[in-house]
Amino acid sequence: MIEIGKYNELEIRRMVEFGAYLAEKEGDTEVLLPRRYLTDDMRPGDALKVFVYRDSEDRPVATTEKPYATVGEFAYLTVTAVNDVGAFMDWGLVAKELLVPYSEQRAPMRRGGVYLVYIYLDKATGRVAASTRTEKFLGNVYPDYKPGAEVEALVTEHCEIGYRCIVDNLHRGIIYSNEIYKPIEVEQHIKAWVKRVREDGKIDLTINDRADRRTGALAERIMSYIGQSGAMPLSDKMPPAHIEMLFQCSKKDFKKAVGHLYRERRIAIAADGTIVKLG
Numbered sequence: 001m002i003e004i005g006k007y008n009e010l011e012i013r014r015m016v017e018f019g020a021y022l023a024e025k026e027g028d029t030e031v032l033l034p035r036r037y038l039t040d041d042m043r044p045g046d047a048l049k050v051f052v053y054r055d056s057e058d059r060p061v062a063t064t065e066k067p068y069a070t071v072g073e074f075a076y077l078t079v080t081a082v083n084d085v086g087a088f089m090d091w092g093l094v095a096k097e098l099l100v101p102y103s104e105q106r107a108p109m110r111r112g113g114v115y116l117v118y119i120y121l122d123k124a125t126g127r128v129a130a131s132t133r134t135e136k137f138l139g140n141v142y143p144d145y146k147p148g149a150e151v152e153a154l155v156t157e158h159c160e161i162g163y164r165c166i167v168d169n170l171h172r173g174i175i176y177s178n179e180i181y182k183p184i185e186v187e188q189h190i191k192a193w194v195k196r197v198r199e200d201g202k203i204d205l206t207i208n209d210r211a212d213r214r215t216g217a218l219a220e221r222i223m224s225y226i227g228q229s230g231a232m233p234l235s236d237k238m239p240p241a242h243i244e245m246l247f248q249c250s251k252k253d254f255k256k257a258v259g260h261l262y263r264e265r266r267i268a269i270a271a272d273g274t275i276v277k278l279g
Contacts, residue, residue, distance in 0.1 A: 002029055004052055004060060005071030005121050005128040012046045022048065022062055033062040053096055054127045061095075068092040071121050071128060073169050074137075074154055076187045079113050089117065089130060104131035114187075116156060134166075142201050143171045145194040153192040153205060155184055165192070165205060173203035180207065182248035208253075218249055218257040223266065226277045235273040 002008050002024060010022035013030060020038060021030040031052055042048075050062040051070070068091060069075035077089040080097060087109040091098040100109060100117060109115060109132070117130040118137045131137070145151070153165040153173060163184060167173040175184070175192065184190060184207065195204040208214055225246065226234060236258055240251040247254060258275060261267045268276045 002027070002031060002052055002060065003071075004054060004126060005119065006052070007049055007070065008052050008062075009047060009049055010062065012042060012044050012048065014044060015042075022050065031060045031062045033064070037062075037064045051093075053093070055096065058126070063093060063095070065093050069119050071119050074116060074118050074134065074166050076114055076116055077130070079109050079111050079115065082109060082111055089115075098128065098130050100130045100132060104129065104133055106132045138166065138170065138172055139201050141170060143167070143194075143197045143203055145197055145203065147194055147196060149194045151192055151194060151203075151205070153190050155186050155188045155190060158186060165190075167192075167203050167205070171201065171203055173205045175205045175207060181244055181250060182207070208249075214249075214253060215256050215260050218247060218253055219260050221247055222254075222257055222261065222275075223277065226267070226275065234275040236269065236275065237273040 002010070008024075010031065011025055012033075013021050013023045017035075019032050019034045020042065022033050023030045031050075033048070033050060048062075048064070050064055051067060052060055052062050055061045068077060077091065077098065079087045080090050081088045086099050086101040087105065088097040088099055098117075098119070100115075115132050116134055117132055118134050119128060119130050120137070121127075122129045151167050151173075153167050153175075154169075155163050155165050155175075157164040159174075162174055162176040162180070163186075165173040165175060173192070190207060192205040192207050195206050197203050222234065236255055238251075238254075243249065243251050243254045249257075258267070258269075262269060266278055268278055270276055
């Protein structure tokens with residue numbers, strides 16, 4: 001079944017003057033891909049990955065454009081217009097803006113404002129819409145993650161203890177300030193790892209990869225730094241703030257990486273603690 005508000009793998013069934021009609025390989029329902037999205041090499045039978053939405057006349061339409069987010073996802077979008085129906089947001093599609101009905105606005109939205117929204121399929125109209133009442137779409141299923149699981153996180157708020165995040169478009173999570181060694185910002189999508197799932201369903205996250213992979217990657221960064229002519233000499237006696245500035249890591253991780261390089265005989269450590277590249 002063709003899914004509205006999501007990407008679909010469809011094939012070209014027939015070419016017409018104003019575009020091409022697409023359908024699932026074993027399906028009969030056809031969707032128009034307007035001519036402006038066709039390329040000269042497209043032929044009947046070709047498979048295409050397209051995004052499908054409903055136009056102003058409720059007809060399903062396909063596009064090769066990529067919206068900023070799809071149904072079931074959270075995103076920060078900009079309001080382009082407000083009228084008596086609701087607020088309209090730039091969704092990344094030239095021919096279609098995204099409606100946030102007044103009933104789905106936590107507070108009145110203003111043109112030019114950037115808001116966190118959840119994108120959903122309105123069951124009454126069959127159209128894609130958005131909501132700023134994001135809390136009701138989070139925490140509805142208990143997280144099923146093991147420590148170390150990799151997740152995608154959308155950073156939504158800077159708080160006293162760190163940064164609050166939305167995890168995999170389903171759960172609430174937090175990254176603590178004392179574990180952040182590289183800049184992160186609100187509205188940023190980042191890769192993170194699960195430290196633990198709390199009893200309340202919220203997730204403690206880290207942006208530091210698993211220890212063994214982290215040590216290996218950091219070791220290579222240290223070797224690259226040492227190899228740069230004119231680079232400041234490194235020492236395992238450097239203050240933590242200096243290490244964090246150079247490598248966005250803790251002193252503990254830095255010393256682990258140095259030890260790893262020493263055991264592999266890729267470096268030597270002088271009497272004053274200076275790290276020297278071998279070979």
